[in-house]
Each structure stands twice: as C-alpha cells, then as structure tokens.
Amino acid sequence: MDGGLMLELRELRNFVAVAERLNITTAAREVNLSQPALSRQIQALERKLGVDLLERVGKRLVLTAEGADFAIQASELLERAADLADQVSRNELENGGKLRIGASPQTISWLVSPAMARFREHFPHVDLVVGEGNNDALVEMVEHGAAHLVVANLGISNVLAAQKLFDARLHAVLPPGHALQGRSAITIDDIADEPMLVMRNGFLTRHLFEQTVAAHGIRPRVVLESESTHTLAALARDGHGVAIVSSSAQDIPPFGHAVRIRSGLCQTSAEVSALWNPRRYRPRNLSRFLDILVEVCNERLTGQA
Template structure:
C-alpha cells in the first residue's frame, strides 16, 4: 500500500487528540476504521506511530518525527487546491489578449490597467494585431480574447462594449467640413480613400451594403491599409473617407470629423466559445464595467 492524503489526515487527527476514539468522532468515522487505516499507514512506514494500550495513546519517536512532516504535506496539498480554485476563478494564470490595431489606441491602456489592478496575479499578455491575425489567433488558440470591431465570423462569440458615431473624414477646408452632421449620400460625388478589399471580407461586404443603401458606389481614388494612412491621405486632400469617431485621436491636424447620421461603430470583445474560461469572463466584466463608467472612445 502507498500512503494517501487520507492516511496523513487520520494520523494528524489521532496525534492531535492522542485518542483514536475522539479523533474518529471528529473525522466522522468509527474508531475501528480509524485504527485500521493507521495500522495500514504504520505497515507502509515499517514502524508504529503510536504506543497504545488500554489507558491511552502516545506518539512514538517515529510518530513525533513524522507529525510535522504529515502536517506540511497536508498544508501543501491545501495550498495546491486553493491555487487550483483560484485558477478556476480566473484569478491566476495567463491571459493572451489581442487588440485590433485601430482600437488599441483607446482600448488597450484602460483595459489592461483596470484588469491588472483587479487581477494582479494574472499574467496579461496584450498584443496589437491586424484583423486577420486576430481572428486566426482566436481560432488557433493563440489568443484567449480580443478587442475588435464587428462583423466577424460565426464561430466566434462577441459582446458589445461601446458604440460610437461613425464620421465622415474630410480634408480641412472641404466645403462640407463646417457641417454639424452629414448623411452618407451627401458624399456620393466625392473621391474616396478606402482600405484594400482583401483586408477583411466581412467588413467590406458591410461597406458595400452601406454604400448601396445610400444609393451610390464610391469612386475609390486610392486604397491604403491602416487608419493613419487613410488619415494622411485625407489630410493631403486625396479624398474623403469614413471612420469611427475615436480615430480622431490619431490625427488632429488637416482633417475634420463630421458625424454621419444614424451610423454607429461598435467595439466588441470576441472569444472562441470552446475556450470560454472564467478569466475571459472576468476580462469581459472588467471591460464592460469600464465602458459604462468612462467613455472609452474619448479616452484616447
């Protein structure tokens, strides 16, 4: 027989009470069963742990030596289980989070900061990536969660955190730059600067729908990847584009942001349903809490 934690628990209980009867009562089992298990432990160790006769129970020298050892093992085991439970609650471990580059500027700092404060024992790995890498990373278990923009794909779960106005982005001095608001149709005749079609299919399908609903097909004079590039081209007067208002924080000169009626850009947290761990839930909770308490899209 090889000793189990049960034997150590029994041994410590008997050693603490120096009585099989009392220890058995505490352990909620019969004195006979306790005697049996202690005997088995003694057999495994090759020595008696207690001197016992009709007038009581005393530790032998081996028992005296073994008692602190047994206690230490039990304490260590308890600690191990407690650590495991903490991991289950998502209070310890590692969390790999991707931030879509175009949302990273305003989402990453407050989210990372708040999460680290709330869960200091979780190793949070934050990374800013493009949309394709983000989705692939979630699917292939390189990220546990991601902050990004919809629409994505069916096999990922998302939760909406914030919605902000979508704006027409015009060069400073553009005839429409002074308006308080615009409809997408107002920009039908403008030259457009957009991202390459291949960047992320679901987005471009939605763009196509939006323009069709506004009754025109945009005349694309230039395609460029990344919000800073688009803003640069707009500032240079190459054309106009359409971005979430939070993008304004990336470039304040040479461009004007005018809200487009009825359009909203959402920021969501996304994750793979098969890897729905508590730590991911905790991250969502922290981010959602943050979203109601401060305007994340203004923070950048």
C-alpha cells in the same frame, strides 16, 4: 483516433516547438534533443494519432490541415497545464496565468491598452499578450483558439459568445476648409465624387463603407487602402481626400474634422463586442479582464458624450 489514446505533455511540447518553427533543427535545440531524436518522436506521435501532422513541400516543412488543428489544441492543453502548475506552485488562485487578447489597432489604442493597464494594477502576475488584426482575422483568431478574447463585430458567427461594448459609427474625416465642415452629419452621396481614403478589406469600417456605397449605388474613387486609421486621417488632414473611419478613432487629432455619415437606406453603424469561444479553454482571469474592459469602455464613452 483511439478513444483511449494517452498523450504525454512532452510529446505535445515537442510537436508545438516544431509547429511554431517549421524547422526540425531549430526546434530540436529549443527542446534539448538531437535532430534525429526529435524526428523519431514526431513520427511516433503521427503513428499514435493515425494522421500526418507535417509534410515536405520542396525543401519546406509545412503543417497538414490536421497538424495545424492539432497544434492549436496542443498549445491550449499545454497552456492549461501551465496554468494548473502555476496555481499549485503559487497557491494564488487569482493572480497567475496568461491571457491572450486581440483587437484592431485603433481599438487597442483607445480601449484595450488602458484596460490592460488597469487590469495589471489588480493582477500583476497575469501575463497579458495582445495581438492586432482586422475584424475578420480577429473573429477567426478567437474561434480557433489563437486568442482568449477579442474586441470585434460578431457578424454571422454562431460559435462565439458576446458582450456588447460600443457601436462603431461611420465617419468621414474632411480636409481642412472643406465645404461640408460644420455639418452634424452628411450622406455618402454628399462625398460621392471625392477621392476616398479607406481601410483595407476585413476591417469593420470597410464593411460598413462597402455596404453604404452599394446601397446608394455609388462607385467610389478609392485612392488609398490602409490598415492604419492614423494614416488615412493624416492624408485627409493634408488635403489628399476624404478618410472613411470609425467613431472609435476619436483619439486621433484629425478626428476634429470628422462628420458622421448617415443613410436612410442602410445601417452605417455596427455593434462591437468582447467575443470569446465558450467551447474552448478560458483562463480563470478572463471574466475579470472582461469586467475591467467594460468598465473602461463605459468611462471612455461617457467622456466622449
């Protein structure tokens, strides 16, 4: 790619419209162009960049690998341009822009949602967009710029910056009347023969569970995998098995039947942090949201103690 290459915002905006819809006709209506005119613009952009951004697979229009990467970067540039225009037009350096936040469903429920509400009290003009996913998906989102900040376990990433928020600890939600109720903690061996209700692959709770059963040489009898802690806990409440959940699920009623899982062979907890990518664009209000997120987290943890 030519180091002196100049791109116009119009070119980026039109390409992003196509990349988001993967349909030239629909995108053309969105940007107020005819279909042939938009097609010519995309072809001209590909010639300028020297790469194919889109290709046909049968009747479907898909992004090439280069096109997918360029779409993320173009979206970031457009967002930065919108932020700059917003600063100039509003002349309110502290009160505009957009923040894209990601977290697991249970973390959104007990932490991110109340933090967003408090943030809006101070910065009502900031557009907050929240997305959910499992831990692996969240890390990928913030690494590639689909989110400005996520709440997740850092894992082995050497790209991201982190601010620790809390430790996620492995718990078992026991059916009512279970013989192990009342204990302060159990081991995975204590429930090795029970039907297990677990989170799907990719969630931090599932990582901890798999690590623990492997360390203890257990082949668990998994009867349900879910993306919802509420679903697992409800099934345990009704006697369908033992639900393996995180301590961050303490806001759901069935957690009252939960007991901590400990192990002398491996860790049954992991750090959960606010993660952001220092190599990518960070909106001016990101640090303020992070401060509020930490503040709300500390309040919630104090209330649980």
